[in-house]
Amino acid sequence: MRLNEIMNKEVHTIWGTETASDALAEMRSHRIHHLAVMEENRVIGVLSERDLRGQDTPGTSRMVRDLMTPEVISATPETTVRQAANLLRGHAIGCLLVMEGKHLRGIVTITDLLELLGRGTPRASLETRWKPIRRMARNPRVRPANA
Numbered sequence: 723m724r725l726n727e728i729m730n731k732e733v734h735t736i737w738g739t740e741t742a743s744d745a746l747a748e749m750r751s752h753r754i755h756h757l758a759v760m761e762e763n764r765v766i767g768v769l770s771e772r773d774l775r776g777q778d779t780p781g782t783s784r785m786v787r788d789l790m791t792p793e794v795i796s797a798t799p800e801t802t803v804r805q806a807a808n809l810l811r812g813h814a815i816g817c818l819l820v821m822e823g824k825h826l827r828g829i830v831t832i833t834d835l836l837e838l839l840g841r842g843t844p845r846a847s848l849e850t851r852w853k854p855i856r857r858m859a860r861n862p863r864v865r866p867a868n869a
Contacts, residue, residue: 729828738787
């Protein structure tokens, strides 16, 4: 499976010149944990909720560009889910920006991968789980008398 099949194509962005409180408000309003940081229509970094810890106190209004992670770890739409998981784990990060050249196409988070993993093994229905027991009750094994 490739990232283009599971990535979220609606990437929330913020300008590097905005404040930490603006970024927190954006994250809270959309219930997300990562923002792509933009400058002149290009990605210059990633801002995570972790980067904003302590920034919600009154009087602090640092700029997003001062708090973001400038080294963007990215993938392509053709990157496999396994490769993406290894990138996330290897760099200890929570999201990958999905890029085609210099164009931002989507985002994949650890939560997306866990959701995919959870959906990968569907839970058996009650009917399916009880079939073997019902079958045994209808056709009990008969043991020979001399055994």
